[in-house]
Amino acid sequence: MSNSDEPKVTPHIVKEEVSGQWVKLEKTTYVDSAGNTRTWETVKRTTRQTNTEADGVGIIALLKRTLHKDCVVMVKQFRPPLGSCTLEFPAGLIDEGETAEVAALRELKEETGYKGEVVGVTPVTCLDPGLSNCTTQIVLVNINGDDVENIHPTQQLEFVEVILLPLDEFQMKIDDLLQKEKIVVDAKVYIFAMGMAQAFFKPRELPVLKQ
Numbered sequence: 001m002s003n004s005d006e007p008k009v010t011p012h013i014v015k016e017e018v019s020g021q022w023v024k025l026e027k028t029t030y031v032d033s034a035g036n037t038r039t040w041e042t043v044k045r046t047t048r049q050t051n052t053e054a055d056g057v058g059i060i061a062l063l064k065r066t067l068h069k070d071c072v073v074m075v076k077q078f079r080p081p082l083g084s085c086t087l088e089f090p091a092g093l094i095d096e097g098e099t100a101e102v103a104a105l106r107e108l109k110e111e112t113g114y115k116g117e118v119v120g121v122t123p124v125t126c127l128d129p130g131l132s133n134c135t136t137q138i139v140l141v142n143i144n145g146d147d148v149e150n151i152h153p154t155q156q157l158e159f160v161e162v163i164l165l166p167l168d169e170f171q172m173k174i175d176d177l178l179q180k181e182k183i184v185v186d187a188k189v190y191i192f193a194m195g196m197a198q199a200f201f202k203p204r205e206l207p208v209l210k211q
């Protein structure tokens, strides 16, 4: 190699970002149960609103139509942190002044085009407490699919694909999708699917009846 081909600069890190527009990395100092002062590396969102405890909402939206099976409205989208597409419930951050219910109906409309009605909401729940203080409220929404507004829903986000999966085969249909394409399923979704299958769609399997 001639001198002119030699690299002029040794590669090195210029800056380690600890705070960005959307998230920050914090060294949290705390006292443990033995009285020792310790630290923990914590990821926090910068966007949490002052009067809300939860960062965002997840929406379990059930589409109910005459002569159709009830379907769960799902979204598939590319998620940069995973470098992959995911299968998730519609979701989003809570805006200033919004309740979880209002944020859920807004996000559902934006991401899927459907207009829904809130039928339940969870308390504030954590998502990955060993990593982040990030919290969510899951909002259960019914969609009247016979309503003229919901017959041809028009979503506002072209990079989000809406997928309808029948509730009575939810886990099986997710498994089919995972077999067909490289896609990561959100933990909340798969746990919901397993819970539905166990609670409602399997005959009571008492050990004594198995012999």
Ligand SMILES: Nc1nc(=O)[nH]c2c1ncn2[C@H]1C[C@H](O)[C@@H](COP(=O)(O)OP(=O)(O)O)O1
Residues within 6 Å of the ligand: 022, 023, 091, 092, 093, 094
């Ligand atoms: N961690 C993030 N990094 C980003 O670069 N941008 C982010 C992050 N989190 C949210 N956002 C941006 C992307 C969207 O433009 C807005 C709103 O997202 P929202 O639709 O409310 O939430 P998701 O569906 O979970 O993306 O925030």
